Amino acid sequence: MVKSFGCWPLTEDCETNGEDMKTFLDEVNEKIHGVPIQRCYHCRKCTAGCPLASVMEYNPNKIIKMIQLGMKEKVLGSSTIWLCASCETCITRCPNEVDIARMMDALREMAIVSGVGAREKNVLHFHEAFLANIRSNGRINETMMTVNYKLKSGDLFSDAAMGISMFMKGKLALISPKTKDIQSVRGIFDKTKNA
């Protein structure tokens, strides 16, 4: 069960009563360690440039507004946070340097940790397959990553013809060399997991 925070507009109590009165906005700001979300003045330049805004449930600017309004369950349960491709077009355009890509990353993590889960399950499966491949090799082997993703998602045959064609043209390798210092790469994963 996700705790909801309706502490908006901020009152003196919200700001002074410590941990228990932490707003959703506070939680997100703590996670992104950058420009606070409230620097956004809703000019919508981020949304105008976002290549995925047209397919998002709530556009990037709206997600910021919802965070400011404490709409935690709706934000964490939305497909938007999973559809963001982390392309960083938004921060390039933002006059206030609000890092929406990092914010979306923090929101995805919060969705998993809080038990809401991923609204776009296959996006989560893709992230897992990508990271497992990096942890194992230190770099991506497209063939193995794709096989892992296909097994996780259960979507076994949708791109099969294209995959075979790419393989025949030598675009997909079955084996690729590991990074020399693979232990350092795994150390980064372990540190991140325990952080």
Ligand code: SF4
């Ligand atoms: S471009 Fe920046 S200031 Fe403008 S709406 Fe987006 S996040 Fe807010």
Ligand code: SF4
């Ligand atoms: S990082 Fe995400 S929200 Fe920002 S422009 Fe790219 S897809 Fe859109």
